[in-house]
Amino acid sequence: MEEGSGKTRCGFGEVARFWEPRRIWYNGVLFVVVLLWLGLTWPHFRPALTLEAFGKMTVLALLANVCYCAAYLVEFFLQAVASDGGRRRLRWAVWILGMLLALLVENYWIADEIYPDFNQKQGAVMLGAGEMFRGATGSASNMNFPAPLAVIGFLAASLGTFAAIAAVVIFWFARKPRLARVAGFAIAGGMVVYLVLLLGFSAGSHETMLGRGQEKYFCEIDCHLAYSVLDVKRQEQGPVDDYMVTLRTRFDETTTSPNRPKDAPLMPSPRELRLLDDAGHQYDVASSLGTSLTTPLTPASSYTTQLEFKVPKDARGLRLLIETVPGWPDRLVIGDENSLGHKKTYFAL
DSSP states (O other): OBOTTSOBOOOHHHHHHHHHHHHHHHHHHHHHHHHHHHHHHTTTTGGGOSHHHHHHHHHHHHHHHHHHTHHHHHHHHHHHHOOHHHHHHHHHHHHHHHHHHHHHHHHHIIIIIIGGGOOTTTTOOOTTSTTTTOOSSOOEESBSSOHHHHHHHHHHHHHHHHHHHHHHHHHHHTTOHHHHHHHHHHHHHHHHHHHHHHHHHHHTOOOEEEOTTOEEEEEOSSSEEEEEEEEEEEEEETTEEEEEEEEEEEEEGGGSOTTSOTTOOBOOOOEEEEEEOTTOOEEEOOEEEESOTTOOBOTTOEEEEEEEEEEETTOOSOEEEEEESOOTTGGGSTTBTTSTTOOOEEEEO
16 A cells, blocks of 8 residues: 555565565574584583473574564564665665574573583583573572573563554554554564463473582573582570571582683672471571671682571471572563472472
C-alpha cells in the first residue's frame, strides 16, 4: 500500500522471505564455530560430550533463535523510516551486525566461561552453568544456566521491552495503529518466550544438599567464589541450642576469566545466610566472628567466618542456605537460584 511519503509497506510474507533464509546461515555459522572450538582444542572438551549437555545446548540454540527474532522488531522501524531500496540495505546491515554480535557472545562464553573450567585430568564441571556440563567433581552452583548469557538475556529482554513500548507509543501518536498493534504483540510474545525459559530452567533445577567440606559456587560473571561448611559445634543453652558454624569463603583461581588480572581483588556480593528446619522455620545469624563475608579476596585466597545461630531444641533437619542479596532483579534472571520457582542448594548440618 502506498503512503503519502512514497514508501511502501511490506507484508509479513515479504519480510519473512528476507529474514528466514538467513536464519539458516545464522545457525550454520554459530554451529561451525562450535565445531572449530571442539576440533582445534580436542580433547579438552571431551568431558562435556554427554546427553544432558546436548539437551542443554539445544535450549541455548533455541535462545539464540529467539534473539534472532528481534530482527522483526527492528523491521517495524524500517517500515516507517526507509524506502524499498534503503530498507533492504538496512536489513543487510542489521543482519551483519547481529551476526557479529552473536559470534562475539558465543566466543566470549566459550573462551571465558567454558574453556578455563575443563580440566582434562579431573573432568571438571563448567562452573557458572551449574548442571549444564556435570563432570566428575559434581560441584554445585547458584546457576544452572551460563551466567553471561543469563545477564545478556535479562538486559536484552529489558531493553527490548522498553524499545517495544516506545514503539507502541510512537506509532500510536503517529496514527499508525496497525504498527502499534504489531509492536504490542511483539511485547506480549517476547514476554511469553522469556517467561517460558525462566520457568523452564527453574523447573529443571534440583534441590541439593551438600555435606561437610563440599563447596557451593557463586558466579561473579568473570570468576567464582566457593563456600563450604568446615565445622559445626552445638551447645545446649536452656530452651535453645547454640550452633557455631565455621564457613570458608574461597576465591577459586581456576575459574577466573583469562582477561582478569591475576592479582585483582574481588569484593564478594552481599550474601544472606539463615538456617531452615523441616517445619519451614527460619533462623537468622545471631552473631559472627572472624573475617567478614564482604572482605575482598584475591585469586587462590580464602578466609573463615564463624556464624552463631540460636535454634529451638525441637528443630529437626537443620540446613544452611546461602543466597545473594538483594533477590531483585535475580528473580527474573534465567537459571539464577533466586529466580521464580528455582530449587535451592543447602548445606546439611
